[in-house]
Structures are given as C-alpha cells and as structure tokens.
Amino acid sequence: MHIVDRRLNPGGKSLANRQRFLRRAKALVKRAVRDSSKERSIKDLEAGGEVSIPLDGVREPRLRRSSEGGVRDYLLPGNKDYVEGERIPRPPRGGGGGGSQGSPGGEGEDDFRFALTHEEFVDLFLEDLELPDLAKRKLATTEQLSWRRAGFSVTGSPANLALTRTMRNSLSRRIALRRPRPDAIAALEAEIAELERTRDDPIRLEEAREELARMRKRTRAIPWIDPIDLRYRRSESTPRPVAQAVMFCLMDVSGSMTEHMKDLAKRFFTLLYLFLKRRYKHVEIVFIRHTHEASEVDEETFFYSPETGGTVVSTALEEMIRVMRGRYRPEDWNIYAAQASDGDNTSSDNAKTSALLTEEILPACQYFAYLEVGREDDSPMGFGYRQSDLWRTYDLARTGGAQIAMRKVRHRRDIYPVFRELFAKKSERATA
Amino acid sequence: MSLADTTTRKPTPRRGRLPDGLLFEGADWDFDTIQRVFDACEDVALNELGLDVYPNQVEVITAEQMLDAYSSIGMPLFYKHWSFGKHFAAHEASYRKGMRGLAYEIVINSNPCISYIMEENTATMQTLVIAHAAFGHNHFFKNNYLFKQWTDADGILDYLEFAKGFISDCEERYGHGPVEMMLDAAHALMSQAVHRYPRKVRPDLRTEEKRERERRLHEERMYNDLWRTVPTKDKGTPDDAELLRRHALLQLPQENILYFLEKTAPKLAPWQREALRIVRLIAQYFYPQGQTKVMNEGCATYVHYKIMNRLHETGRISDGAMLEFLRSHTNVVYQPQFDEPHYGGINPYALGFAMMQDIERICETPTDEDREWFPDIAGRGDHMAVLRDVWANYRDESFILQFLSPHLMRKLKMFHVVDDEDEPDLEVRAIHDERGYRKLRRALAMQYDVAHTDPDIQIVDVDLAGDRRLILQHAMLNRVGLEESDTRRTLQHLADLWGYDVLLREVDPQTETVVKEHTASARRRLV
Known part of the structure; x- marks a missing residue:
C-alpha cells in the first residue's frame, strides 16, 4: 500500500473551471452583483460575498422523464396502518407522503447561490468604469520619470559594467582568435622542465621551447579583456504616472442635512474610494466638513458627529485648498474631490465659492464631482425643478467651461447608477 | 499518471508507547498510524472476509481538495468545463455555510485503487x-461483473489524462x-451515451487514441451515403x-446517441468527433456505478462494519473509538420513514447494508x-462465500x-403506492404481508432497473x-413524458451537433400513438 500526502499539492485545481463558469454566467452575475449593491451596506460591498443568479442561465439540460403525469410507483418505508387496496387522498402538490421523489429538477427551482471572492466581486462591480479622461490635461505634471533597464550599451560608467555579458564576449573572442589557454602553457612548461631534467630528447626540447615562445607572444598580442568586449547595462528614463491619489470628501453637515442625506453621501464617497483604490496603489482620503466654518476631521466625526450652524460652502473649499497646499501638491498627487450637499448656501457666498472653485481648485484636480442629495420623500418633479443655490452656482461655472460632474440623488438605489454614469467609459457614455 | 510532488512513507517499526494491541489512541493520527490501521484492516479483509482487492493507494487531502474532487465527479484529473466550476461553487457555498459536510472519502475505480481521505x-x-473504501468498494470494483464488463480500471487514469490534454489542445x-x-x-x-448491451470486444482504453485515429482516416476515405449531394432519381x-x-x-435503431453522432453526423470536424467520444467513454465508465449504488454501498458498509467490529473484538481499537464509529455508522445507515420531514427516498446505504446483514442471518440462522x-x-x-458470490454476479435490480x-x-414496513394521474386517489397496491411480498419486491427492483429509471430514447x-x-x-413508460423545457434545450444541442x-416523437407503446412531438433546427455551424 502507498500512502500519498497530497495536501501540499498546489490547490485551486478548480480555478480554471470557476473562471469558465464566471465567464459563462457573466451577464447574470453582473446583474446580481449590481442588484445586491442596493441592499448591502457599503462595508459589505467591499467584502464580496454571496450572490444568487437565476438557475436558468446556467442550466445543464438532459433528457429526463417529467416529474408530473402518468402512472407512478412509490415504494416507501415505515408503513403505519395502510392496508392493501386502501385509497389515499392525493396530497397537495409539492409536499406530502409520496411527493418527495419528484422534487429534484423542475422549472420553479431556487436560484443558484454561490460566493464570489472580494476580487471577483469588485471587478464585476466596477467593470466598464474608467477614470475620466481629464487626467490628460495634466500629463506633464502628473508624471514622473523613472529609470528602466533597457538592454546593453558599449559605453557607460564602470559601475554599470555588465560583467557576465562582458566576459561572455571576451571568451568568444579569445576562442575565435585561438588565444592559448593558460593550462596549455602550463602543460608545455611542465614538459620543458621535464625534458630539461632528463635531457634525452633535445630536438623535442627545442621544439617545445619555440612552441612556448610562440604561445607567450600570442598571449601578449591577444588581451584577456579587450575594450571591444565591454558591455554596460543601459537604462532608459520612462515617464511613470503618479501612482498615488488623494480623495477629498467635502460635506455639508449643517442642520438641514438629514441622516438619510448623509447616508447617500457616504455611499457615494465609498464607491469613489473603492474605485480609486482599484486604480491607484496608494489612496489617501481627506474628510472636510463644513457648516459656516470648515475643518478637516476623521471619518468617524465626518459621518456621525452632529453639528449645527449656517452654511457657507466657500469655507470648505478654502480648507481644501489649505490642505492641498500643505500636504498634497498637485505635481505629486492625483487629486479627486467629491462634494455632497443638500444645495443650501448663503446667498452672499455664491460668488466667492464659484471663484475659488474655478480658479484654485479645478486646475489642481483631476476630477471634481458634486452630488446633490435630496430627501427620499421629495417628489421627483419638485426636486428636479427647484434648483438650489449651489446647483445654480456650479451650473453657471460649468457653462463657463469648468469641468464639474454634477448629479442629483434622492434614493439609495440611485447611487450606483449615478456613479456608473459619472465614470462610464467613453463609448458607453456616448450611447447613454 | 504523474505523481508529482508526492511523498511516500515507508512503514516504520511500531513504537511501543501504545497500550497493548491498540492501533491508535485519541483522535490524532500520523502516517504510521495510517499504515498500522491499514495493515490491521487488510488482515481482517483478506484473511477473514476473503476479499480480493486491487492494490491500494491512500491519499491524504485537504477539505479544499475534497471540494475540488467533488466538482469533477470524483476523478483526480479531468478536462476543464464551466459546469464543474458551477458545481464547485455550489458545493463550496453550502459547505462554507455549514449546510453540508463533506464526504469522508472518495474512492476511484482504478488499478491501483485510489482512496482519498481527509486530513480533518x-x-x-x-x-x-480505509475499511469502507480501500476494502469494501475496492473489492466490489474488482469483482462485480458490471465493472469487469464495462470499465477498464487499468486504463482509466491514463485515458483521463489523454482526454484532459486533448480538450485543452482543442x-x-x-x-x-x-x-x-x-x-x-x-x-x-451524456445519459444517452452508453451501450447498454456489451459488444464483443471489450474496450481497451489504452489503445483508444491510436485506434480512433486509424478509424477516422479509414472513414474519411470511405464513401458515406450521408454526404451524397447528387439527387436520387425516384422519390x-x-x-x-x-x-x-x-x-x-x-x-x-440506435440508443447510444453520442455514438451515432460520432460515427455519422455529417458536419462534425474530426476533433469534435473525438470530443464526443471522450464524453461518451466517460459516461460508459460511470454506467455501472448507477446500476449498483445499493450493492456497492451495501458491500462497503457491510465490510467496514465487519472490520471495525473485528478490530474492536481483538482489542485493536478502544471502546471510545468504537462508540465514535457506531455513531457515524448509524448516521450513514439511517432510513427515515416516509412521513418524516427529511425523508428523501430509500437510502441505498441502509437498504444495501440491511440486505447484506439479512443474507448473513439467512445463511447462519434461518x-x-x-x-x-x-x-x-x-x-x-458460509455467509461470506454467499456474499462474495452476490457481490460478483448481481446488480441492484437483480439483487433486490x-x-x-x-x-x-x-422490518422496514414497506408498502407500495401507485399514483395514477387519471385516478382521483392514490392506491396502496401492496403492503408487507403474505400477499404483498412478491409484488413489493418486484416493484422495488423495478425502481433500480435502468430500463425504468432512464427514458428509452x-x-x-x-x-x-x-x-x-x-x-x-x-x-x-407508464405514460410519463419527457420534461418539457430540458427536452427542448437538449434537442437544440442535438440539432447543433447533427447539423x-x-x-423527437414521444410514443405510447401500448397504444402505438404519438403523444407529443418536439422539434429543433440547427442554429449555426459548430465550426
């Protein structure tokens, strides 16, 4: 008998099959993933998890007998008091005594449930989205140069000498030019010494001496390493996109913002975070909340700590500019900003807000999104038509050529579609 | 078969730390334990029960690997297909949620006989x-006439290797x-891809690949009436x-649809025929398993029960281990009654084991x-001689x-209920009494007859x-038609292959009338 320990064999044997399955069920899984995002809290979203897809799309059909109709025999254990010939009323469909044999298969089966990994989930969730093209605007400044290996060159500094390559060239040159090998010389020297000692073959001794002299001469003529052997490691400088991003979350926390609105804002911010995290190696978040004055806070305070006061939006923008100047220079960072507000602003502040935005913030940002959150019970008509102060301000700036993405959201289920709309790939957006 | 990354442990001399005779103590085990246990089981199985088995190979795997094996119908290597991924996902989901435990073992009908055991x-x-799989199932695989007739234990792993390579090449x-x-x-x-009656030559999987190639070359040169494009004169x-x-x-007429397509479908490319052949041969390999579920599991359960009891009697396993064994044994052979909520048909382990024990009783104390x-x-x-004969020469239907x-x-209080859709009520046709025994037995046997369980197409x-x-x-049969939506889909596949x-006509053989017709047209060319 053999005992074989297979536990250390590479796992994931089913991975290829799983990928085939996901590819096959992709449309269904994608829909399931997006549907599930409506119910789930954002934290769960990031964890991946179970989705269910209609079984119909991944059915494996085969010819089998129907589970209905005809004459059926049931052989059952555990008779209590039935006697031969007794009639039993037919049990209601889908249950009861004899019905259990028919249940596997059949049309009305449950959905097919299975778990996706975090990666699979996020991939499907954010599929087809891309960062807006705006990045090109800052091509010169958002990219850094880095050195990359690029083959060999015949010139360079001694520190970059590619030793193996050089020695390889040297070796082939020496072989090609028949430079005598040191051990051949050594062997000849030994032979001469031997002949000198014994003195019984002077002719051979003479020959050997000549041979040795020739070899020495050749050795001197053909150098061990020649300048033409030398090779240096060559590097090229390539532009490297800045792989770090900072995300500014701006939110109005004045009394008019309800918990519901904050929840909407939070969902949007989290989606953005999830998305940026997939695109950049390193993402930092800055939370700035404001009433009539603004401050940078941590996440907990940002979302949960209550605050009262008036509403002056420009304070938040000023705070953002301050933080940006202090810590996130646009040359080194990709800057994204998302602002959530119910649209209130002190009327006198609108002009200042607009100026700060268009002159200071937008030139430094890759992307600025404004999300106006409304009450769930606002009627779509009323909400849509009555434009808020801030909306009007930004809209005006936008008609003036500023790059602002603006959307209104009232319900949780709108968040994801709106998010997709903002980041949809060009082709998709064109058709939408 | 390649056995990369494996280590084989040689048995080492027993260390004297265990109380006399005991094979192990507590739950922990190592490779020496496995070897000791195996030797003890082998002793009982071969010398006392007189079993005849293929050489054994016991492989220790993790739960994840067990899930892997599950999803490719228990085989250690298989070609890739999304349906296996689907099964894996389903098993994994229910396993992670704790809805279902994993099987304790998987055993493969091959020579050497491979049993997977889980490290947990x-x-x-x-x-x-080990008693159940490496001796019970193993004996059954080696001796039952169906397996002898239909499967090639020596060649299956090589063939699967070839199939996997072929599909990935394609x-x-x-x-x-x-x-x-x-x-x-x-x-x-796949379920219409078996020859139900043996042909003269036993298939030898080892030479399949070569033979297939030669056959195809031959056929490509030969005239096939299907390819005729010249119109015939009289219609x-x-x-x-x-x-x-x-x-x-x-x-x-031909009931092996895949065989027919492989040989005659006009539009298939050679590689497509070969793919059909692979699926068909694998279906054929599993054909005996479907017909011997009760016997196979009954045999394995009976054997493990005997071996465990013997080990306990001779003091090789402790009382605690015996109790643990009995607990899972009883779970396995539990037969819920028909009116219990988790009744799911007759448990093949329970029925098989009970019948084997019953045969022992009849032999010894009739x-x-x-x-x-x-x-x-x-x-x-000599009940073992009788049982060995039974295991060798019967399948479920004839055995019952x-x-x-x-x-x-x-003892099982069996009764037979007939559900005729034309009648308002169900009828109890027979119960466990003098008049009913033969009827019951016949009706139960029928349920294990492939001719009755699979549609005759x-x-x-x-x-x-x-x-x-x-x-x-x-x-x-019994006026039961085919399941509508599945039939439609399957016929679509068939039409695609046929080109x-x-x-498909559904015919009631009693009245010779066509009850229903299904049709399908080829969607597009496969290549």
Missing part, C-alpha cells in the same frame, strides 16, 4: 474510511467557445428493402420462512429481486433522401 478526519474515521487550437459548445452539447446527451414510396438497407448502413424463500442459501453456513426477504420487508431513422432530418423516438433538423 479523526483516527477512528480514517480507520472507517481549446488552444479552436478557441474556448467552440470547445465549450461542443462539451455542453455532449454533456446534455416514390420508400420500400422496405431501402429502409432496411438504410438501417443497416447507419446501425439503426427461519422456516427463509428456508421456503431461499432454499439455496438458507442455513448454508432475488434477495429482498419478507423478514426485511416487514432511440434514433429510429434519418431522412437521407430529403432534408436529412434525424428522427428519434421516446417509448413512454440539420431533429424530431
């Missing part, structure tokens, strides 16, 4: 698994899409001679009733028909002169 199992469970050469379509279609017809009534000639030419029913074996004494005793029917004709339509017939229209 306790020492007692490993003993149970994917590389023809793309994932076409190969996947091909396998989808072949899988849909009058087809006479019998023409029909007979056509049937002989195409080997009709009653008058047994003498009357089983004159051949009642009181014969022959050996289900009145004693056991009474045959290819009956091809319209060679006309539009090359393929005509199939389903001979309905032309397909017609």
Whole structure:
C-alpha cells in the first residue's frame, strides 16, 4: 500500500473551471452583483460575498422523464396502518407522503447561490468604469520619470559594467582568435622542465621551447579583456504616472442635512474610494466638513458627529485648498474631490465659492464631482425643478467651461447608477 | 499518471508507547498510524472476509481538495468545463455555510485503487474510511461483473489524462467557445451515451487514441451515403428493402446517441468527433456505478462494519473509538420513514447494508420462512462465500429481486403506492404481508432497473433522401413524458451537433400513438 500526502499539492485545481463558469454566467452575475449593491451596506460591498443568479442561465439540460403525469410507483418505508387496496387522498402538490421523489429538477427551482471572492466581486462591480479622461490635461505634471533597464550599451560608467555579458564576449573572442589557454602553457612548461631534467630528447626540447615562445607572444598580442568586449547595462528614463491619489470628501453637515442625506453621501464617497483604490496603489482620503466654518476631521466625526450652524460652502473649499497646499501638491498627487450637499448656501457666498472653485481648485484636480442629495420623500418633479443655490452656482461655472460632474440623488438605489454614469467609459457614455 | 510532488512513507517499526494491541489512541493520527490501521484492516479483509482487492493507494487531502474532487465527479484529473466550476461553487457555498459536510472519502475505480481521505478526519474515521473504501468498494470494483464488463480500471487514469490534454489542445487550437459548445452539447446527451448491451470486444482504453485515429482516416476515405449531394432519381414510396438497407448502413435503431453522432453526423470536424467520444467513454465508465449504488454501498458498509467490529473484538481499537464509529455508522445507515420531514427516498446505504446483514442471518440462522424463500442459501453456513458470490454476479435490480426477504420487508414496513394521474386517489397496491411480498419486491427492483429509471430514447431513422432530418423516438413508460423545457434545450444541442433538423416523437407503446412531438433546427455551424 502507498500512502500519498497530497495536501501540499498546489490547490485551486478548480480555478480554471470557476473562471469558465464566471465567464459563462457573466451577464447574470453582473446583474446580481449590481442588484445586491442596493441592499448591502457599503462595508459589505467591499467584502464580496454571496450572490444568487437565476438557475436558468446556467442550466445543464438532459433528457429526463417529467416529474408530473402518468402512472407512478412509490415504494416507501415505515408503513403505519395502510392496508392493501386502501385509497389515499392525493396530497397537495409539492409536499406530502409520496411527493418527495419528484422534487429534484423542475422549472420553479431556487436560484443558484454561490460566493464570489472580494476580487471577483469588485471587478464585476466596477467593470466598464474608467477614470475620466481629464487626467490628460495634466500629463506633464502628473508624471514622473523613472529609470528602466533597457538592454546593453558599449559605453557607460564602470559601475554599470555588465560583467557576465562582458566576459561572455571576451571568451568568444579569445576562442575565435585561438588565444592559448593558460593550462596549455602550463602543460608545455611542465614538459620543458621535464625534458630539461632528463635531457634525452633535445630536438623535442627545442621544439617545445619555440612552441612556448610562440604561445607567450600570442598571449601578449591577444588581451584577456579587450575594450571591444565591454558591455554596460543601459537604462532608459520612462515617464511613470503618479501612482498615488488623494480623495477629498467635502460635506455639508449643517442642520438641514438629514441622516438619510448623509447616508447617500457616504455611499457615494465609498464607491469613489473603492474605485480609486482599484486604480491607484496608494489612496489617501481627506474628510472636510463644513457648516459656516470648515475643518478637516476623521471619518468617524465626518459621518456621525452632529453639528449645527449656517452654511457657507466657500469655507470648505478654502480648507481644501489649505490642505492641498500643505500636504498634497498637485505635481505629486492625483487629486479627486467629491462634494455632497443638500444645495443650501448663503446667498452672499455664491460668488466667492464659484471663484475659488474655478480658479484654485479645478486646475489642481483631476476630477471634481458634486452630488446633490435630496430627501427620499421629495417628489421627483419638485426636486428636479427647484434648483438650489449651489446647483445654480456650479451650473453657471460649468457653462463657463469648468469641468464639474454634477448629479442629483434622492434614493439609495440611485447611487450606483449615478456613479456608473459619472465614470462610464467613453463609448458607453456616448450611447447613454 | 504523474505523481508529482508526492511523498511516500515507508512503514516504520511500531513504537511501543501504545497500550497493548491498540492501533491508535485519541483522535490524532500520523502516517504510521495510517499504515498500522491499514495493515490491521487488510488482515481482517483478506484473511477473514476473503476479499480480493486491487492494490491500494491512500491519499491524504485537504477539505479544499475534497471540494475540488467533488466538482469533477470524483476523478483526480479531468478536462476543464464551466459546469464543474458551477458545481464547485455550489458545493463550496453550502459547505462554507455549514449546510453540508463533506464526504469522508472518495474512492476511484482504478488499478491501483485510489482512496482519498481527509486530513480533518479523526483516527477512528480514517480507520472507517480505509475499511469502507480501500476494502469494501475496492473489492466490489474488482469483482462485480458490471465493472469487469464495462470499465477498464487499468486504463482509466491514463485515458483521463489523454482526454484532459486533448480538450485543452482543442481549446488552444479552436478557441474556448467552440470547445465549450461542443462539451455542453455532449454533456446534455451524456445519459444517452452508453451501450447498454456489451459488444464483443471489450474496450481497451489504452489503445483508444491510436485506434480512433486509424478509424477516422479509414472513414474519411470511405464513401458515406450521408454526404451524397447528387439527387436520387425516384422519390416514390420508400420500400422496405431501402429502409432496411438504410438501417443497416447507419446501425439503426440506435440508443447510444453520442455514438451515432460520432460515427455519422455529417458536419462534425474530426476533433469534435473525438470530443464526443471522450464524453461518451466517460459516461460508459460511470454506467455501472448507477446500476449498483445499493450493492456497492451495501458491500462497503457491510465490510467496514465487519472490520471495525473485528478490530474492536481483538482489542485493536478502544471502546471510545468504537462508540465514535457506531455513531457515524448509524448516521450513514439511517432510513427515515416516509412521513418524516427529511425523508428523501430509500437510502441505498441502509437498504444495501440491511440486505447484506439479512443474507448473513439467512445463511447462519434461518427461519422456516427463509428456508421456503431461499432454499439455496438458507442455513448454508458460509455467509461470506454467499456474499462474495452476490457481490460478483448481481446488480441492484437483480439483487433486490432475488434477495429482498419478507423478514426485511416487514422490518422496514414497506408498502407500495401507485399514483395514477387519471385516478382521483392514490392506491396502496401492496403492503408487507403474505400477499404483498412478491409484488413489493418486484416493484422495488423495478425502481433500480435502468430500463425504468432512464427514458428509452432511440434514433429510429434519418431522412437521407430529403432534408436529412434525424428522427428519434421516446417509448413512454407508464405514460410519463419527457420534461418539457430540458427536452427542448437538449434537442437544440442535438440539432447543433447533427447539423440539420431533429424530431423527437414521444410514443405510447401500448397504444402505438404519438403523444407529443418536439422539434429543433440547427442554429449555426459548430465550426
């Protein structure tokens, strides 16, 4: 008998099959993933998890007998008091005594449930989205140069000498030019010494001496390493996109913002975070909340700590500019900003807000999104038509050529579609 | 078969730290324990039970690997297909949620016989698994006539290796899409892909690949009437001679649909025929397993029960281990009654084990009733000889028909209910009494007869002169038709493979009337 320990064999044997399955069920899984995002809290979203897809799309059909109709025999254990010939009323469909044999298969089966990994989930969730093209605007400044290996060159500094390559060239040159090998010389020297000692073959001794002299001469003529052997490691400088991003979350926390609105804002911010995290190696978040004055806070305070006061939006923008100047220079960072507000602003502040935005913030940002959150019970008509102060301000700036993405959201289920709309790939957006 | 990354442990001399005789203590085990346990089981199995087994290979795997093995129908290597991924995902989801435990073992009908045991199992469970799989199933695989006739234990792993390589070559050469379509279609017809009656030559999987190639070359050179494009002169009534000639030419009627397609479908490329053949041969390999579920599991359960008891009697396993074993043994052979909520049909482990034990009882201490029913074996004494003979020469249907005793029917309180859709009520046709025993036994045996469980579908004709339509017939049994939506989908696959229209007639053989017709047209060319 053999005992074989297979536990250390590479796992994931089913991975290829799983990928085939996901590819096959992709449309269904994608829909399931997006549907599930409506119910789930954002934290769960990031964890991946179970989705269910209609079984119909991944059915494996085969010819089998129907589970209905005809004459059926049931052989059952555990008779209590039935006697031969007794009639039993037919049990209601889908249950009861004899019905259990028919249940596997059949049309009305449950959905097919299975778990996706975090990666699979996020991939499907954010599929087809891309960062807006705006990045090109800052091509010169958002990219850094880095050195990359690029083959060999015949010139360079001694520190970059590619030793193996050089020695390889040297070796082939020496072989090609028949430079005598040191051990051949050594062997000849030994032979001469031997002949000198014994003195019984002077002719051979003479020959050997000549041979040795020739070899020495050749050795001197053909150098061990020649300048033409030398090779240096060559590097090229390539532009490297800045792989770090900072995300500014701006939110109005004045009394008019309800918990519901904050929840909407939070969902949007989290989606953005999830998305940026997939695109950049390193993402930092800055939370700035404001009433009539603004401050940078941590996440907990940002979302949960209550605050009262008036509403002056420009304070938040000023705070953002301050933080940006202090810590996130646009040359080194990709800057994204998302602002959530119910649209209130002190009327006198609108002009200042607009100026700060268009002159200071937008030139430094890759992307600025404004999300106006409304009450769930606002009627779509009323909400849509009555434009808020801030909306009007930004809209005006936008008609003036500023790059602002603006959307209104009232319900949780709108968040994801709106998010997709903002980041949809060009082709998709064109058709939408 | 490649056995990369494996380590084989040689048995080491027993260390004297265990109390006398005990094979192990507590739940922990190591490779020496496994070896000791195996040797002890082997001793009982070969010398006391007289079993005859393939050489064994026991492989220790993790739970994840067990899930892997599950999803490719238990085989250690298999070609890739999305349906296995789907099964894996389903198993994994229910396993992670704790809805379902994993099997303790998987055993493969190959030579050497490979048994997978999970690292999570306790020492007692490993003993149970070795007794059950490495001896019980192994003996059954090696000796049962169906397995001897239909499966090639020596060649299966090599063949699977070839199949896997072939399919992945095809994917590389023809793309994932076409190969996947091909396998989808072949899988849909997998249950109509077995020869139910043996041919003269036993298939030898080792030479399959070579033979296939030669055969195809031959056929490509030969004339096939299906390819005829010249119109025939008269389109009058087809006479019998023409029909007979056509049937002989195409080997009709034919119930092995994949075989028929592989040999005659006009539009398939050679690699597609080979893919069909792979699926068909694998279906054939599993064909005996479906017919011997009760016997196979009964045999394995009976053997592990015997071995464990013997080990306990001889002091090789402790009382605690024995209790642990009995607990899982009772779970395995538990038969819920029909009105209990988790009743799910007759448990093959329970029925098989009970029947094996019953045969032992009849051999050793028969009653008058047994003498009357089983004159051949009642009181014969050597029950192992009788059981070995049973394991070798029966399948579920014949086994039940022959050996289900009145004693056991009474014990299980069996009864037979008939559900006729034309009647308002269900009828109790027979119960466990003098008048009912034979009826019960016959009815139960019928349920294990493949002729009754699988629909009888045959290819009956091809319209060679006309539009090359393929005509199939389903001979309905008990007026039960085919499941509608699945049939539609499967026929679609069939039509894609055939390349032309397909017609399936459902015929009630009693009245000879066509009850229903399904049709499908080929969607597009497969290549």
